[in-house]
Amino acid sequence: MRIGEHELSTNLFLSPLASYTNLPFRLTIREIGGLGWATTDLVNARSLLERNRTALKLVATSPEDRPLAIQLFGSVPEEMRDAAIMCEELGAQSVDINMGCPVKKVVKVGGGSAMMNELDKTAALVKGMVDAVKIPITAKMRLGWDDDNLTAPDLTRVLEDSGVAAVFVHGRTRAQGFDGRVNLDGIRSVIEAVSTIPVIGNGDITTPEAAKHMLDETGCDGVSIGRGAFYDPWIFKRTAHFLATGEMVPEPTFDERIRVMSAHFERYCVFYGEEHGARLFRKVAPWYAKRFGPSKPFKQTITAIKSRADFQTALDTYLQWRKQFCDEDGELLPRFQLEPMSASFMSEETDKQAGLNRTAIPVPKGPVDVW
Numbered sequence: 001m002r003i004g005e006h007e008l009s010t011n012l013f014l015s016p017l018a019s020y021t022n023l024p025f026r027l028t029i030r031e032i033g034g035l036g037w038a039t040t041d042l043v044n045a046r047s048l049l050e051r052n053r054t055a056l057k058l059v060a061t062s063p064e065d066r067p068l069a070i071q072l073f074g075s076v077p078e079e080m081r082d083a084a085i086m087c088e089e090l091g092a093q094s095v096d097i098n099m100g101c102p103v104k105k106v107v108k109v110g111g112g113s114a115m116m117n118e119l120d121k122t123a124a125l126v127k128g129m130v131d132a133v134k135i136p137i138t139a140k141m142r143l144g145w146d147d148d149n150l151t152a153p154d155l156t157r158v159l160e161d162s163g164v165a166a167v168f169v170h171g172r173t174r175a176q177g178f179d180g181r182v183n184l185d186g187i188r189s190v191i192e193a194v195s196t197i198p199v200i201g202n203g204d205i206t207t208p209e210a211a212k213h214m215l216d217e218t219g220c221d222g223v224s225i226g227r228g229a230f231y232d233p234w235i236f237k238r239t240a241h242f243l244a245t246g247e248m249v250p251e252p253t254f255d256e257r258i259r260v261m262s263a264h265f266e267r268y269c270v271f272y273g274e275e276h277g278a279r280l281f282r283k284v285a286p287w288y289a290k291r292f293g294p295s296k297p298f299k300q301t302i303t304a305i306k307s308r309a310d311f312q313t314a315l316d317t318y319l320q321w322r323k324q325f326c327d328e329d330g331e332l333l334p335r336f337q338l339e340p341m342s343a344s345f346m347s348e349e350t351d352k353q354a355g356l357n358r359t360a361i362p363v364p365k366g367p368v369d370v371w
């Protein structure tokens with residue numbers, strides 16, 4: 001598939017996850033393979049224009065970190081336009097606009113006309129950005145405010161007319177937060193609303209089967225994966241293989257998980273400096289640990305690391321402790337093995353056939369309003 005002039009290697013996207021989808025994480029995933037396109041965490045357009053240090057760190061990239069979209073957040077048209085120009089100068093392949101859910105409760109009081117005002121404003125802002133740069137502008141949204149206000153199809157139509165090159169849709173409303181099933185019909189209604197631009201579906205994809213299910217059921221052009229990549233940075237590689245061949249690559253071994261987690265940690269130390277990187281990695285390591293099997297002591301000690309040495313000690317101690325749950329080949333004994341992951345939108349029937357137990361994906365704390 002294409003975004004603007006960019007031909008992608010796969011139709012698999014990394015969703016922006018504030019505080020996580022930094023350069024070290026993107027490089028870790030890219031090295032594993034299968035990823036077609038990545039997006040930075042959301043960046044405040046004004047902060048970027050002011051060359052705020054945090055904002056510049058968020059857009060930091062490297063030659064291997066391609067193709068990359070920078071996600072901007074803001075509502076002042078001139079700032080969004082100038083920040084898009086800056087992103088282009090910084091070498092980004094695209095700019096994504098965070099639309100969380102731009103249509104406020106105003107639709108309740110003002111009805112259709114208020115909504116159209118809001119859409120007009122959005123269209124003008126987007127058009128200003130599209131006209132100012134050569135790189136493609138995309139937009140990411142939810143389905144709408146709540147079930148009575150599924151505004152994404154109307155918004156998408158306006159965005160397409162304003163020149164956006166693709167749209168990303170998380171198949172939930174703002175009111176839903178991260179609860180309940182992803183609404184595949186809702187995603188399909190966005191696809192039906194556009195004429196030519198690709199629509200990328202998003203929400204709860206934690207397995208290659210779930211990615212295929214969303215593609216098949218909605219007709220979306222690609223899928224974007226967020227939290228599923230925490231658990232399984234291999235998901236892109238495994239999904240690309242599954243979509244191409246129908247064969248399921250086994251989940252990575254424990255040793256491979258440790259290798260990749262350690263490389264990810266080292267990238268944190270290089271990118272943020274050893275102490276700050278180690279502190280930040282305290283909240284990353286537990287995501288890997290969710291797929292380790294028994295790991296309580298590791299999750300505890302890792303939350304106190306301040307250095308490479310602390311990380312190594314926590315890991316070595318854990319590897320010793322974990323042996324009691326393994327057979328002589330180092331495999332977890334059957335009673336400690338984990339259930340496969342599944343996605344909330346796969347029907348109970350499908351779940352049963354696939355032998356899956358449905359579990360909600362944990363959500364780290366953060367401003368759901370803008371996601």
Ligand SMILES: Cc1cc2nc3c(=O)[nH]c(=O)nc-3n(C[C@H](O)[C@H](O)[C@H](O)COP(=O)(O)O)c2cc1C
Binds near residue numbers: 018202
């Ligand atoms: C911790 C966290 C941070 C997020 N940060 C952003 C963000 O910066 N920009 C954005 O558009 N969406 C953000 N989202 C929403 C995700 O991109 C994605 O739409 C949502 O998590 C659903 O996809 P998933 O089920 O694959 O995670 C965030 C979600 C989470 C859980």
